[in-house]
Amino acid sequence: MQAFFQYTVEGLTIGAFYALVALGYTMVYGIIRLINFAHGDVFMVGAFLGWTVLVTLAGMHLPMAVALVVAFAASLCFSGALGVAIDRIAYQPLLAAPRLSILITALGVSLALENGVLLIYGPGFLTYPHLMGTAGFAIGGVQISYAQTVMFVVSLALMFALYLFVHRTFIGTAMRALAVDQDAARLMGIDVERIIQLTFFIGSFLAAAAGVMEGLYYTQISFYMGFLVGLRAFTAAVLGGIGNIPGAMAGGLLIGLLESYGAGYLSSRWTDVFVFLVLIGVLVVKPTGLFGERVVERM
């Protein structure tokens, strides 16, 4: 039983990262019906940007707390801008084109980001400064580190902020309107292009937050890290019901838990098989995901 709770703690920690990345998939999908295959790589770029700033500032002997805040701010904002740029260059011109062509440019952007980072930083692992020691506390024998606690709380805070933004602000309402009916939203005077860009900004911003935290938590990053996390987060978004924001959050945590239990009770070699089988099982029973709504079709 103690092992179970230990796996749960691990699962929730990685699940929180997945949830943050899954939000970007689900928000973009909700608004322009695109599976943004480059999103996992924006997460990766966020981790590298955070590393660059952190290492540079650490070299200048700034206090670590200041360096950390600056690194977060710089990485998140720059990644957000990167998301907007990707949308403008590779997606916006193809919104009216056949849907698979935009999927291919997304794959192209994904490859370009991976290989761009590979060219700049090289193929090896980079190591984040060890800021988050293993210190922590234990509840009934279950070890919980302070790092895990802080990251989980930060992730939840970001998700809660997003939820408030989408449901309590005017722009958030416009965003939801857009997701329901783009043409109607445009006719109501909503600047659709602006909202789409904002969506990309927020999604990339959150992914970069997960990227920097993942770097701090695991301390090792590589140009290839976006693929696996992107895949898991995408799975999470679909499991929760793609297009649904609370669904992505729940899906992320659930995938984190599945991965952790799978690795703990089965074998890490079979984790992905386990995760995908659960996903397929859920979709067979509920074709729109756990929280997804039925799509209405007119005749």
Next chain:
Amino acid sequence: MVDRADPAMRAATARMLIVAVAAGAVVLPLVSDDYVVDVAISILTFGILGLGLNIVVGYAGLLDLGYAAFFAIGAYTTALLETLLHFSFWETVPASLLFAAASGVIIGYPTLRLRSDYLAIVTLGFGEIVRIIANNLDITGGPNGIYGIDPPVLFGFEISSPKAIYGLAWAFLLIVILFTRRLSASRLGRAWISIREDETAAEAIGVPTLRVKLLAYVMGALVGGFGGSLFAARFGAIDPTGFTYLQSINFLIVVVLGGMGSTPGVLLGAAIVAGLPEALRFLALWREFGFAIGLIILMLVRPQGLWPARVARRVELPEDEGGDPVFAGKDAPRGETLLEVRDLSRDFGGVRAVSGLSFTAHRGEILSIIGPNGAGKTTVFNCLTGVTRPSGGEIRFRGAPLGRLSPHRIVALGLSRTFQGIRLFPHMTAYENVLVGMDPHHRVSLLGEIFGLPSAGRDGREHLGTCRRLLRFVGLEEAAGHRAGDLAYGDQRRLEIARALGAKPEILLLDEPAAGMNPTEKTELMTLIRHIRDLGVTIVLIEHDMMLVMGVSDRVLVMDHGTLIAAGEPAEIQRDPRVIDAYLGNESDTDETAETPEEATLWDS
């Protein structure tokens, strides 16, 4: 037949291109070194896999991000049977096809009811599962894979040199080209295009969409397994790194970049995806990056693909003996009860769209259902055709309850329909639309069409003849080769009727056929409706145009708020005070903004 560009010119260009490619293919191994031949083999392999995936993505419009799984299954089948059971290469190929097809069923079945975006992750997951299994099992050699696969032997000659493999790859590619082209021209191929265009409409006019989708996966898997066998023979060794997600992505890029649904496009895409990275070798480390940027630019410049599939196809419809189309009800006695609706109800959430509705339709009559917007008329049609499941009540057709039959089965029984908003397959030609409508009565076998058997050719000509007759019947013979989406509005309405008649219905359900027509067209439509009835087809009509309704109907049913408020001959209905009330309204009833219940949701399965 009409075609945009000069067809003779086009055919000549195509012939020249084929001759040029064939000449190049023959000369290449004579003048090039092994490296170039090796790249060429890669291009051919990508061509095979691209054409296979094109069946799923291009023809049927289903997304597959795990296509490498079928490739892997074919390759591992050949490798295992050769190394463990000492089969010859040729003996392993049928087994590869069999296993790949079986896995096509396994992946296809759970995904059939999913929308395309969910398909992406499920197919991706399937691809990963297959790769991880190959990577983790002992029998597949784990990460090391399987080596020591013997090369194929043909008439005592060992196919192992690059040039020999090159020849084998061409042979495989030509077989696949022939196979996929036959498929696309077959009845199944048309059904695929129809579900790509509009799956709901395809089901509602009689296409068994679930089976058709499953067959797309199976046919795609067959080609993937075939390519896998070739791959194993080529390298003599395989390991899981050859079947990654990235490989599946490459196959998808081949199809979309080249042009979905287009054979030359896919082959061009294969040449680029397999050849361009080689050509970019001078970029050294920047090669992959350059390829990615190149891919984005190509897609931005040519969103339809480099060589998109041609839409309007030329066809010579065979001459038929003329005359009207023939229907089953032609000589049946008029007046017997054909359709019996008892106490039909349908709720949408808290809204009761249809409530306790009962009526009958008799053979040979024209029965109209009228009523204000939101009265529940279209919901009745949707219940009759199986598109919506009734919440209560019973529908009996020719004495037997329809129960929970799926729409295409109901069409096959003899109830076919048109739609309130036109739902033709806009990128298919007029005659192809009608041929899809005739699907429930096609008896030709798929194997016959693939192998080009004479019986299939005979059946095909006979069907084209019937198709031509139907088009002439609605006055669209001249437009047979036009894209349905390009036709004038009234013509589209009549084409929908021809398509519905293709199913040889006993009852034809027409949902507002006169909407948007001008008075001349309406008059012609009235003549057409009477003519169809005279051929033995019973007609149930939803219509707002009173001139038309009162002009053609034998009986009229009036619905309001989901219930029947009047029924009778046109003259009686016109005098009925309740009908006048429902149409002109009283105070409580004039709220124009009230949402019509039947618009809340229509698709319920």
